[in-house]
Each structure stands twice: as structure tokens, then as C-alpha cells.
Amino acid sequence: MNETSPRTPSNAPAPRAAQQSLVVSSLAKILPASSILYRGEDTAPYECDALTAYRQLPLVVVIPESEAQVAAVLAACHALNVPVVARGAGTGLSGGALPHAMGVSLSLAKFNSIVKVDPVARTAVVQCGVRNLAISEAAAPYGLYYAPDPSSQIACTIGGNVAENSGGVHCLKYGLTLHNVLRVRGFTAEGEAVEFGSEAPDTAGLDLLPLVVGSEGMLAVIMEVTVRLLPRPVQARCIMASFATVESAGAAVAAVIAAGIIPAGLELMDKRMTAAAEDYVHAGYDLDAAAILLCESDGTAAEVDEEIERAIDVLNANGATRIAISRDEQQRLQFWSGRKNAFPASGRMSPDYMCMDSTIPRKRLAEMLRTIGEMEGKYALRCVNVFHAGDGNLHPLILFDANDPDEMRRCELFGADILETSIKLGGTVTGEHGVGVEKLNSMCVQFSPAERAQMMAVKSAFDPAGLLNPGKVIPSLQRCAEYGKMHVHRGVLKFPELPRF
């Protein structure tokens, strides 16, 4: 993958040093010295998010403590024409919070208060730096919870969830972040207060909330979020079903949906993933199965019983070779433990792995798995598969060794091949992790030049100066032209060490 620039500000060219001292002196009028970091050793912890293959030291990091400071930082950066990259917990998987070499990384870590939990309105008002799981913990005394549960929920913040429109294993039934956020409040790139959405069912004018949610910090800086809380289901039970072929598991997924059942979660793991997860957590998975499905039902006891019974009939009719139903909460969590630890379990199989995140129509799951199997041979790399099968969201994990440049190169090609195959099958290059910097090239394939130009124009409508997280999500025409050319040249990247933004 591309190192975007050397990590050595000490010998950086003079314009950078001059710009740095200009920006620092301007910010010093707003923030105490302890809230401004600019020496390399201080800013190094901010050089990447969870996509560690991409690193870039920011010009400056600021850690404001009040909204007035955030507004002033934005206004100052706007006056100096300096890019601003907002940052939460840094758990993003697509490089959305990758710093800008000439920009300010705006850490929002200090905004971690729960402002209000309103059990009557079933809402919580929280600052952007509140962790996802902390919302559900605060709501628990009222029998309520916040439904979206990305796997990083113990660490990731609601501000980051809003930026990425994060999902999780339960979004088949309960929706993504967008469907569970009522209102966000923050600042424009100029530092002007702005609000999108409402605690009322809708707002006057265009519904801008869906643009802001999932915009990866490019349209506004979000300071406060009102989320919808749901009554915690009285009961949840999970079915674990084994299948002799991946095709039959894929067909069973479609059949469950066709039967009018919307499970709370419907997840698929292939044989190799199952073996790795079992080795890691000892969840009791069926190691003989070609694929296993986890199908969860939640609601009142009566609802759950009724749905579980219907689902088992469908799974049996579609060739399940073994079925187990969680008998209690402990066993249900045990069933899920392997799925939730799929990534670390893969980490034990290989020095590095690259997690893909495309979505395809459910009916193409089996075909996609077969194609990925063929790609393993083509690129001489292994790949294990976990899917949010219910909504067709794939997470193939390509195993490789980042210290081997050729493996790294083949891994990138493998990943791009999966994404482009997903587009061909009628899908999309990212289901929930975002485009960030990682999938910029794939955006060239998924969208036409006119569509990308319109998206750029949308950004300009919110941020005319183009200062919020520039260079992410929407690739430039020039970049896409270069990527198109590279494709023609037998799919081998030239000069992989060069920055390509």
C-alpha cells in the first residue's frame, strides 16, 4: 500500500515548517499550549486510523475542550485556508481520519459527555466523542438501548459512527446509524453553528441529514448527536445451522428472507473462518460444515418462539445438516463469540490481513464465494470469509505479510478485484466501512465522471473552500484517469510507493 509521505518532519521542506509555525501561532490565540501538538513525536499517535497501512503526520493536532474553541479553530483554519481533519477514536477501517500533510487534525476526544437520556422521548443527546457502547449503558436503567452495534463498539465514538454511517450485526432489522440518529448539531467549515435533522419526525426544507451521515467528515464537524433509543428486547435466541455447501447456505439466507422473516442478525462464516474462530474462542462450531449460519431472533418471548420455529423450518427445508438453538443467554453469546472475534482470529493465521467490505445482492453470495476461491489461486493468497449475509455485506479477509512487498502488491490487486466483481454483480464497494482513502480507486469504477462531479459539487455546497477532510471519498478526475490507464496496463500498479490522492 502507499505510504503517503515520509514520517520525518525534521527534514521536511521549508514551506511546511513555515506553514506549521504560522498555523501554530494562530491557534495559540485560541487554545492553551497543551492542546496544540506539532512536534513529530507528539503527533505520531495521530498518523493513522485503524487502516494502519496508510500513515501521514499531520501539520498540527489540536485537542479542544469547548465548542467555542472548536468553532474558533475552524474559523482560524478557514482564514488561513488550512485543511481540517476531524477525528474520533481512530477506529475507522478505511483511512477516513488519515491526517492531511498540510492540515490540522481536530481531535474531538474531550467531547465525551452524555448530555441527556430522555426515557419518555426515548432519545439520548450525546457529545460526539461518546463511545457507542456507552450510550446503551447509559440507557440500560430505562430498559432502552442504542441499536447499531459496529464490532468496535467498545471503542468507536458516535461522531465516527455518524461520519461513516456505521452498521453492525443487527442492522438487517434495526438499520444503520442514519436510521437511528434523529439530529446532529455542529459547525460548518467556517465555524458557523449548524444543525441537521430534528427530534421531530422531520424538518422543513431538504432532508440534509442523510447527506451528513456517512459523509466521512467532509461536510461539517459534528459536535452533538441525538439518537433514538429502542426498548431492549425481552429475549434473544440464536440458531446455529450447518450446511454442506456454501451454495446451500446462501440459498437458505434468501429463503429465510423470502419467508417474510427479518432476523435480528443473519451471519455466515465459511469453513476456514469457522475453524480459525473455533481455534480462537472454542464456541463449539461445527468444523465439518462448509459454512455455518447464525440466525438470531429477538423480541418478546412469544415473538421469538414463533420466529425461531418458522426459521428452523426454512433452514431445514434448505438443506441444513445440523441445527442448534441457544438454550440461554450464555450459550447465545458463545455462539456469537467466534463471529465477533473473526478479525483477531484471522490475525492469528497470518501476520497481516486486509478486510474488504463490499455489498452484493444476497442471491449472488454463493457465486461471489466461488469467485473469491478462484482469486486465491490467481493471487496466491488465502482469504477467509465472514458475511453479514442478511444484507449481503461481505467481509472477506485477505491474509498476507506486509513485510513482503510482492504479497502486499498481490493483496491490493486481490482486494480491488473483489470490489470490482462486487460492482459487476450489482453491488457496491463499501457497505459500512466507508471509502476513506482505501477505496478511492474503486469509486472511479462505481461512479461515472458526472456522478463524481455532482458529489464534489455537493461537498462544495457545504464547504465551498474545500477544507474539511479534503482528498477523501470522492476521487479526482485525474486520479481516476490514471487508475483507468493502470488497468489497461495488465493490472499491475506502477510505482506503488508514490502517493496517489
Next chain:
Amino acid sequence: MSVGAALQRLRDRVLVARDSKTALEIRGGCTKRFYGNVPRGEPLDVCELAGITSYEPTELVVTVLAGTPLLEVESVLAERGQCLPFEPPHFGAAGTVGGMVAAGLAGPARACAGPLRDFVLGVTMLNGMGERLTFGGQVMKNVAGYDVSRVIAGSLGILGVICEVSLKVMPVLPACRTLCVEMDETAALKQLNRLAGESFPMNASAWHRGLLYLRLAGAKAAVGRAIEAAGGREIEPQAAAAWWTDIRDHRHEFFALSDVQLERGECSWRLAVPDSAPPIVLPGEQFIEWGGGQRWWRSAAPASQIRSAAARAGGHATLVRAADKRPGVFTALKPASMNIHKRLKQSFDPAGIFNPGRLYPEL
């Protein structure tokens, strides 16, 4: 006419209008012209773009050309036991899917099923440069680029011509029953807030003239138990279905304002407020929906009084039916938001040809 030819004709019209700066009124079945500010411009009819492009019940997705009658889509879905769960209103048999998305309106199930925009997965549109653009797609989870398709929902056609939409559909719930309980407004609102915080299979609610109506839907056993627990009088299924449809389509007597009443200055207002907002006191008569989140008023009170009542409750007010819409249909935006609106409009439609003024005079 083929889809390609119909699209080409629309595109040619858009380019001519752009070059001559001619306002266009985008039209489907013309069943919602009463909604929004008064339409103006040369008609641009999208009805030639009709038909269901694809329907995959196991994918829970239907892709439909914009001029397709909504009734046709709903009947195709019903054959496979599926539906549009936000219950779009029908203000006439000719209403189209494009008009439904452009208006962004939803029926009684909105509070429980979610708004129309949550079910929009993708949109193909023509912008003001005549460019054919597709945003979103046919899959449930998609965060590639900005979610432009969902901004089109409820945009009243000011950003472009909707050509085709992909919608998420859901299974029809196995059981559906309606209860009616006598209750005053304050108690009804409290009860609705309480039930929404419990595992109660509520699907729709309405309060009018001291009666609270609850529609329960879900698994048979769950609905059966909830009916027993909630008490009240059950309404016979056919009568209940007809009653909810009348609410949805504004055929219930509450919504029927005669020309005489309109001429006397009586108006129909829609107040969208947080559902936990206390009772709103205004002259006139009220009809509450969406668990307390949508409060209709028939009132002759001045617009400023109604709008400030809505604002105090944390929401906004829309003038839905009136003889005179000069006070403005939609609540005014704050300057920061209006600036973004203006630049968005400019970016999609630089010549300002699409439905000018329908949402706000400035757009």
C-alpha cells in the same frame, strides 16, 4: 415508447429549458399539486417512464421507473406478501412512484416503520445539465460516496427529474388488529410515549375527539397478547383497514375542508414535533398521529401563531391546504441552512429550471 427514447426526450426538454432558462413543472399523476408552494412552469410529464424494472422478493428490493402508478407497484408487491411499510398516501389513483419519492410523504405507520427516505436505496435522475446520474443502488448497505438518493426524497423536484428509484420493501406483518380506547389528549400522549418505550407491537396510532386508536401488527401471538393487555374495544378488521386508509389518504372527515371553509380562511396545518411534546393549544380542531409526532390542525389562526406554537414544541409547521398560501407553506430556514440549500440547488440545477419556488421562493 422505449425507456431509452423516453429518457432522451426528457433530456432534450431539460437542455432546451436550461438554455432558455424556462421553468419546468415536473409532473407524474398530478395528485399532489396541492402540496407545497403553488407550482409554476411548463409541464414536464414523466409518465412515459413507466414500468417495474426489476423486483426481487428475496432481495427485498423493487426498482421502478418514476412514472409507474403507485397502485400498480403496491399490487405487485402484495402478490408476494410484501409492501412499502411507510404506507405512502394516495391522493388519487394516478399517483406515481416518482411523485411519492419527490413529496416524501408517509402514512400512519411512519412512526413505527420509519420515513420514506429510509426505504430509498437508489435513484437515477437527470440534473439541470441533463446528465443522467445514479446514486445509491439496489443493496441494503451502501456507504460509497454521499447518500444523494435520500436527499432527493422529499425534495419536491427542485434538484432534478427522478427517472427511476430502487426501494427497500418488507414482508406484510402476519397479524394486524386495531383497538379503540376513550382517553383525553394528555393521557393519550402519555400512553403513546409509554408504549413506544416497551416491547409493544404498535404499528400506528391516532387520537381524535377523545378517542385513541392503536393499530398493532407483528407476530400473531405477540399481537394477541398485546390486545389482551391493552384493553379497549377492538374494531372489526375490514372497518379498521378502511378507517386507516381514510386517514392515510386524507379522506377522513377531519381532513375534508370544503371550498366554503377554505374561503373563510380555515386551513389545514401539519405540525411535526417531538412525540413527547405536551399538548399544543390552538384555536380549531386537532388530529394526532405518529405517536404524538404529527399533529394536524384545522384552524383559522394566523400562520405566525401556528408556527410559533410548533417551534415552542421543538418542531415545525407546514401549511398543507389553504385558499391563500402567501404566508409561505414551509417553515423558514436558518441562514446557515438556507445558504447550504441555495448552493445545493445551484449545484444540481444551475439554471434554476426545476420546480422553482415549490419548496421555498429562493430555491
